[in-house]
Amino acid sequence: MSILGANNPAVAAWEAQLAEQVRAGDTHLITGAGSSRIGLATGVALKAPDQAWDYDASALTLTTSAGVPVDVIQSILAKEGQRLGFEPPNLAPMLGRDCAGTIGGLVATNASGPSRVTVGACRDFCLGVGFVDGQGRVIKNGGRVMKNVTGLDLVKLMAGSHGTLGLITEVSLKTQPIPEMIVTLVVEGLSEGEAVAAMSAALGTPYSVTGAAHLRADKNGAPARTLIRIEGFEHSVTYRTKALQNALAGFGASDVIWDAGENATLWASIRDVARFQDAMGDVWRLSVKPSDAPKLVEAVLPEDVIYDWGGGRLWLLTKPDTDVRAYMKAGHATLVRASDATKQALGVFQPENAVVTKISAGLRGKFDPMQKFNRGMMS
Incomplete structure (x- = not known):
């Protein structure tokens, strides 16, 4: 080595x-x-x-x-x-x-x-x-x-x-x-299916999108918002923002957040799942195919949801003891926040298939054969 x-x-x-x-x-x-x-x-x-x-x-x-x-x-x-x-x-x-x-x-x-x-x-x-x-x-x-x-x-x-x-x-x-400039393009009022389509369209452009998220309308009256982030040199960001607005015009009118502090706060809140901080309930983190995300969310009926990674990552706030994996046909789900009893009952990490289980056991056998480290962490 x-x-x-x-x-x-x-x-x-x-x-x-x-x-x-x-x-x-x-x-x-x-x-x-x-x-x-x-x-x-x-x-x-x-x-x-x-x-x-x-x-x-x-x-x-x-x-x-x-x-x-x-x-x-x-x-x-x-x-x-x-x-x-x-x-x-x-x-x-x-x-x-x-x-x-x-x-x-x-x-x-x-x-x-x-x-x-x-x-x-x-x-x-x-x-x-x-x-x-x-x-x-x-x-x-x-x-x-x-x-x-x-x-x-x-x-x-x-x-x-x-x-x-x-x-x-x-x-x-x-x-x-650190990029010279960061801006966020905002489209309000889209349904979750429309939002995923808009985020996929934005990520498919040549305009180097660095963030694509969607937030539901909140309790304070703020409407649902689809958020597309662009970073880089000021001249480039200004050009790409206007071009992206044109490319997404079919999804409705869009505004732009230009203020650096407002952008930093917005994306930090998405990054840290701050929206769920004071909310009661279990928190799940899912990795799914973006096009499957809206129907899955509709089936689970969470208390709240954050779409990130263009819909490929979902943060779900659910009622206690909700088994989100029971609604999933593909992807994987991690139970991030819940009571110990719920974690014991449902499991924290996505269950591994037989092949992955064998590989995991082999690796642990090489590096930690006596299971001295974090025993029970992934069981």
């Missing part, structure tokens, strides 16, 4: 200590700060290093200890006019938690926001990873630069593993320049 880079002495010492703890035989709970934990794993908590980072703004790369808070990293990047392009969400308020997410937790959950529909998920920005596996081995894989590496791509494997394969201690990520 290739080496991630020269080890920071403090991080290396912390990794050695963690490896010793793992070899001691306890069952461990790996959740970062716990800001987005949704599974029911148990065990003795392990804390990832949070002491160091190495940021090369000119190369658009960042290597950081896994325990560093996401907001700290975002602040560092912002000073250089850069950001994490996959728009990491902060689900802690929606989950009723008062804690700040970590970079390691972000990677472990493959957390990705509205821009995922065009730029890719968190795992697509991962260049390298360091972790301690279930046998107490410190493993490094990947690199600090944007080029292909030899050997197994453990970086992609660890992203989205929810701590079931190892404790992430260090990650390397690609960064992205």
Whole structure:
């Protein structure tokens, strides 16, 4: 396996200590700060290093200890006019938690926001990873630069593993320049079927849409809104916005949100599912074929819904104990917020088919044969 880079002495010492703890035989709970934990794993908590980072703004790369808070990293990047392009969400308020997410937790959950529909998920920005596996081995894989590496791509494997394969201690990520201008095209009053059609049409244009979402009319009287985001240099954004308005004219008149602060607040609320924060009920996250989304929502009859990724991701607010998977013929559903009893009864993660189950068991057998990490997380 290739080496991630020269080890920071403090991080290396912390990794050695963690490896010793793992070899001691306890069952461990790996959740970062716990800001987005949704599974029911148990065990003795392990804390990832949070002491160091190495940021090369000119190369658009960042290597950081896994325990560093996401907001700290975002602040560092912002000073250089850069950001994490996959728009990491902060689900802690929606989950009723008062804690700040970590970079390691972000990677472990493959957390990705509205821009995922065009730029890719968190795992697509991962260049390298360091972790301690279930046998107490410190493993490094990947690199600090944007080029292909030899050997197994453990970086992609660890992203989205929810701590079931190892404790992430260090990650390397690609960064992205903050765009000069961000605007949102708004079409009001569309039905959900019309909204999905409009979002699909927008994403099919050559105008580099970076966000496509739809919100139902809310309790405060705001109408249903279909939202299309465009980013880039001012001249380009202005041209593309007008062209996109013309392209979507068949769906009705559209307005444009030009204010930077209003745009930031709007898309942060979609990213963080803020609409459900103070609402009672279970919260489901679905990945479906966009054209199937409106009929599925109609069948489930949720209390509220957020269409993101052009309709490919649905956030559903349902009455407690609603089994959303019973209405699905394709796609997958994750039970993000519910009582422990409901999670036990329905399962948090989408059930795996026989082939995937065999692959998952094989991977865990290699990296965590004694199931020391997050036991019960995905069962």
